[in-house]
Amino acid sequence: MSGAYLPLLLLFGVSILNAVGMVVTSHILNPRRDTPQKLMPYESGMIPLGSTRQRFSVKFYMVAISFIVFDLETIFLIPWAVQVRELGWSVFVAVSLFVVVLAVGLVYEWKKGGLEWG
Amino acid sequence: MEPISGIWAYVAMTLKVTGIFTLVMIVVAYATLAERRVSAWIQDRRGPNRVGPFGLLQPIADGIKNILKEETLPATASRVFFVLAPMIVLVPSLVTFAVIPIAAPLPTPAGVVDMIIADVPIGILYVLALSSLAVYGVVLGGWASNNKYAFLGGLRASAQMVSYEVALGLSLIAVLMLAGNVTLTDIVWQQQQLGMWFAFPLSLAFILFVISAFAETNRLPFDMPEAESELITGYHTEYSAMKFSAFMISEFGHMVTASALMATLFLGGWDLPGSWDNAYWHEGQLISGFADDGSVILANPALWKTAATFAGFAAKTGFFLVLYIWIRWTLPRFRYDQVMALGWKVMLPTALAYVMVIAGAILFLDEVGLDWGFSYGLVLTGVSGLATFGFMFFLDRGKTISGAAVKEPQKSRVDRVPQPAALGE
Amino acid sequence: MVTILFYLFAAVAIGGAIGVVLAKSPVGSLLFMVTTLGAIAATFVLLEAHFLAAIQVIVYAGAIMVLFMFVIMLLNLGHDYEGDFRGGLYAIISFVVVGAIAGVIKNDLVGTQQLEATGAESIAAAVEESGVVGAIAHPLYTTYVVPFEITGILLLVAIVGAVALAKRNVT
Numbered sequence: 231m232s233g234a235y236l237p238l239l240l241l242f243g244v245s246i247l248n249a250v251g252m253v254v255t256s257h258i259l260n261p262r263r264d265t266p267q268k269l270m271p272y273e274s275g276m277i278p279l280g281s282t283r284q285r286f287s288v289k290f291y292m293v294a295i296s297f298i299v300f301d302l303e304t305i306f307l308i309p310w311a312v313q314v315r316e317l318g319w320s321v322f323v324a325v326s327l328f329v330v331v332l333a334v335g336l337v338y339e340w341k342k343g344g345l346e347w348g
Numbered sequence: 349m350e351p352i353s354g355i356w357a358y359v360a361m362t363l364k365v366t367g368i369f370t371l372v373m374i375v376v377a378y379a380t381l382a383e384r385r386v387s388a389w390i391q392d393r394r395g396p397n398r399v400g401p402f403g404l405l406q407p408i409a410d411g412i413k414n415i416l417k418e419e420t421l422p423a424t425a426s427r428v429f430f431v432l433a434p435m436i437v438l439v440p441s442l443v444t445f446a447v448i449p450i451a452a453p454l455p456t457p458a459g460v461v462d463m464i465i466a467d468v469p470i471g472i473l474y475v476l477a478l479s480s481l482a483v484y485g486v487v488l489g490g491w492a493s494n495n496k497y498a499f500l501g502g503l504r505a506s507a508q509m510v511s512y513e514v515a516l517g518l519s520l521i522a523v524l525m526l527a528g529n530v531t532l533t534d535i536v537w538q539q540q541q542l543g544m545w546f547a548f549p550l551s552l553a554f555i556l557f558v559i560s561a562f563a564e565t566n567r568l569p570f571d572m573p574e575a576e577s578e579l580i581t582g583y584h585t586e587y588s589a590m591k592f593s594a595f596m597i598s599e600f601g602h603m604v605t606a607s608a609l610m611a612t613l614f615l616g617g618w619d620l621p622g623s624w625d626n627a628y629w630h631e632g633q634l635i636s637g638f639a640d641d642g643s644v645i646l647a648n649p650a651l652w653k654t655a656a657t658f659a660g661f662a663a664k665t666g667f668f669l670v671l672y673i674w675i676r677w678t679l680p681r682f683r684y685d686q687v688m689a690l691g692w693k694v695m696l697p698t699a700l701a702y703v704m705v706i707a708g709a710i711l712f713l714d715e716v717g718l719d720w721g722f723s724y725g726l727v728l729t730g731v732s733g734l735a736t737f738g739f740m741f742f743l744d745r746g747k748t749i750s751g752a753a754v755k756e757p758q759k760s761r762v763d764r765v766p767q768p769a770a771l772g773e
Numbered sequence: 774m775v776t777i778l779f780y781l782f783a784a785v786a787i788g789g790a791i792g793v794v795l796a797k798s799p800v801g802s803l804l805f806m807v808t809t810l811g812a813i814a815a816t817f818v819l820l821e822a823h824f825l826a827a828i829q830v831i832v833y834a835g836a837i838m839v840l841f842m843f844v845i846m847l848l849n850l851g852h853d854y855e856g857d858f859r860g861g862l863y864a865i866i867s868f869v870v871v872g873a874i875a876g877v878i879k880n881d882l883v884g885t886q887q888l889e890a891t892g893a894e895s896i897a898a899a900v901e902e903s904g905v906v907g908a909i910a911h912p913l914y915t916t917y918v919v920p921f922e923i924t925g926i927l928l929l930v931a932i933v934g935a936v937a938l939a940k941r942n943v944t
Contacts (some may be wrong), residue, residue: 235818237466240365241443249438249594253431256415256590269423271495272585278424278496286846288939290507293688294840295935297510299928300696301480301836304517305828306924307703308473311524313903313910314707315714321914322711324922329700331925335932336697342936345692347685429800469905473827477814480835484807487842491800503846510839529904 292344303332351629352459360461368465372445376600377407383600383673390677410593417589422493425586429492434587434594437485440478441601447474448608449533451618451658452627453634455649460634463618463654464533471531472524475609476517479564482602483509486566486573489595490583501582504684505566505573511691512563512570515556518699522553522706523613526728536617537628541637542725547614549728552702552736554614556695561606563691565599567672569679572687607668608661615664618657625657698739705735779819786812799845803838810834823905 271278310317310325339345352360381396381403388395397403421430451463468474483506490502523546527535539545547554563570574582584595611617619625626636627647636647682690709731718724789812792805810833817826899908913921 234466234468237361237365238443238446238468240361241369241446241465242439244365244369245439245442246435248442249435252415252438252590252594253434256417256419256593259416260589261418263418264420266423268420271422271424271493271498272580273496274580286503290503290843291840292935292939293507293511294836294843295931296692297514298832298836298840299932300514301517302832302928303925304514304521305832306921307518307521308524308530309824309906309910309913311521311703311707312527312529312907314525314710315528316903316907317910317914319711321918322707324914324918325707326704327922328925329704331922331929333697333700335929336692339932339936340693342940344936344939345689347688426798426800432804468823470823470827473824473831473906477827477830477835480831480839481807483835483839484804484842488800488804491846506839506842510836513835528907530906531904534904 289347292339296339296344299332299335303329350459351632351634352456352461354458356456356458360456360458364461364463364465368445368450369442372442372601372604375604376597377411379600379604379669380410380596381406382669383676386670386673387677390674414590414593419589419591420586422495422586424494426492426494429488430586431591433485433489433492434591435485436488437482437598438594438601440482440485441598441605444475444478444602444605445608447471447532448605448612449536449617450608450661451654452625453647453649454651454654460649462533462629463658467531467533469531471529471534472520472613473530475605476513476520479516479602480513482564482598485598486583489587493583493586495586497579498583498585501573501579501585504579505583508566508570508572508687508691509564511688512560512695515691515695515699516560516564518696518703519553519556519560520613521699521703522550525703525706525710526550532612532617533628535613536619537626539616540619540623540626540628541720543722544725544729545614545616545619549725549732550614550706551729551732552698552739553706553732554610555736555739556699556702557613558610559690559695561610562672562675563687565602565606565672567599567603568676569682570687571681572684603669603672604665607665607672610668611661611664617664618661620657620660625653694743702735705731775819779816782812782815782819785809786816800842803842803845806841807834807838810838824909 306328307325310321314322384406385395385403395403396406399405399409421427446465447468449462449464449467454461454463486509487502487506490498490500490505493499523535524530526542526546526549527538529535535546542549562568566573573579574584579585584592587595623637627634627649628636630644633644634647634649635644637645639645706728709728713724713727718727786809789805789809793802793809796802796805810829814826814829814834817823817829896908899911902908903910
């Protein structure tokens with residue numbers, strides 16, 4: 231069955247060639263006349279102040295970890311979804327329990343303010 | 349009719365890959381023109397109409413211009429990643445299309461050809477996998493630019509994309525329940541069998557999916573990563589010439605793929621009303637349905653059927669593309685906290701609850717013994733209609749997502765990293 | 774054909790893994806890691822483990838590595854550092870440990886025959902009947918329902934832990 235993936239391999243090859251080709255062609259064809267002003271990061275015409283490499287808000291970390299948890303939940307629901315009619319009520323109850331456990335997690339995060347953005 | 353085999357299968361494969369890839373690139377190019385023309389019409393302007401008749405050659409002119417323009421590489425940027433980011437952003441947007449069937453199978457002298465690049469057994473999971481990889485190019489571009497606006501844009505984009513990916517995945521679960529398999533050919537086939545497109549029996553999943561797809565593609569009203577009044581142009585601020593073009597192509601590529609996906613999952617894909625065009629591989633035979641006694645009815649593929657179904661698919665995809673542009677000029681941009689609140693506090697719980705409701709309804713209908721078919725779909729339509737009504741009613745109260753005027757000033761409950769002053773809020 | 778592709782993807786995976794160690798910037802390491810995970814997913818496809826390949830990309834490359842990326846940026850590790858691939862005592866210890874693990878695995882695997890024909894046939898039959906994803910459903914939700922529920926509780930613990938950590942770091 232992995233033969234079905236053969237066209238994908240071809241398509242990936244074509245796409246990567248396309249992506250690299252675009253950037254390289256443009257690099258060869260375009261004129262370069264650099265000046266110090268031109269190479270400065272564009273920050274609305276101001277001379278950039280301070281470093282970009284600063285720490286940023288811990289909220290993004292919360293988003294990422296919540297994403298992992300609920301992405302995994304989705305993955306765990308997919309095999310059930312395609313077989314829901316064959317598996318019947320007993321598995322429905324088991325999955326409900328699973329969903330409720332994670333819903334408790336969501337409610338906890340919500341109540342603790344982990345979902346607030348200001 | 350036999351499926352195509354032998355050497356001709358490889359010929360067909362190569363033709364399909366190059367043909368559909370070229371088609372997607374052309375659609376992407378003309379989507380940029382359509383965006384400008386439709387925007388112009390909505391604002392009572394004319395739009396670009398100088399290059400060729402009705403401006404039809406504009407995308408070619410744009411392409412030539414972008415290849416020949418001067419590129420800049422900011423002195424403080426991380427060079428390798430700065431050059432790598434446009435390529436990384438481009439590839440996922442161009443290969444996702446591979447698992448979407450675009451028309452009914454085409455009969456040729458050598459056998460029947462499926463009008464899909466790769467009918468892989470993981471189907472929709474392939475789309476999910478690639479859309480989860482789309483984050484990297486965006487955040488890398490923003491980070492490598494070493495520009496505060498670009499970095500903020502990249503961060504916003506990644507947080508927003510992962511947030512809505514959850515809702516996107518969960519709204520898919522409902523579709524998979526009715527389809528019974530993850531491949532998109534099966535999803536189209538089950539819509540033909542049910543006698544109605546999934547947009548009706550799964551109306552709430554449809555609405556959630558469309559909203560998530562808008563957020564995933566960073567389009568208005570979710571274009572926080574590029575909010576031009578705040579972030580210049582967000583994560584691709586420092587990019588020029590063809591590298592900028594790569595970001596644009598990727599954005600429109602995602603739009604085209606998302607439109608085709610919405611058409612396939614909820615509007616029947618290439619299916620047209622009636623059972624004359626139904627076709628599905630069942631135990632080595634191309635069938636169009638089952639008779640009452642359980643025997644198969646063989647399908648009768650024809651060139652005109654393939655052409656007609658392709659036209660139907662193109663029309664549905666085009667509808668969603670126009671919807672993208674239409675929404676852009678209809679709704680104002682959200683605030684960032686509203687975007688995140690909508691994703692986590694509204695979409696996620698709603699999708700979870702809806703999945704359980706639909707599962708319960710399906711099991712109940714099977715318990716009652718209702719046959720899989722039109723009336724089955726009607727009952728589900730009723731259930732989903734009620735759920736949609738409840739969802740809209742809840743949203744309309746404006747408690748969870750509200751404008752600044754309604755919200756009383758409150759102290760932030762998630763506190764922040766002490767010093768140095770936190771970025772990205 | 775399958776063998777050639779396997780060696781190709783295996784080479785990409787190993788090359789990526791070496792890149793993770795040798796890359797100077799953490800972001801470079803991260804991209805190499807994603808490459809490795811993608812190549813491993815491709816080898817899963819060659820093993821006919823389609824669902825595993827898909828979730829390998831969705832969960833590892835698409836979710837966990839995004840968290841890594843956020844942490845790299847959160848901790849401000851964005852600068853290019855000098856390579857810290859040192860020789861000496863640590864390298865020797867690492868090689869001994871890795872070698873021991875490899876030896877154990879080899880001991881376990883050598884002598885193990887191919888999957889018995891009946892097993893392979895029953896898997897093929899299940900896939901034929903309910904698709905590559907559906908074939909997993911029945912054992913997952915009936916035989917292994919307790920580990921499944923425990924996974925749910927584990928994920929709950931992850932959320933609680935993340936909230937606790939994020940609240941502690943802040944004033």
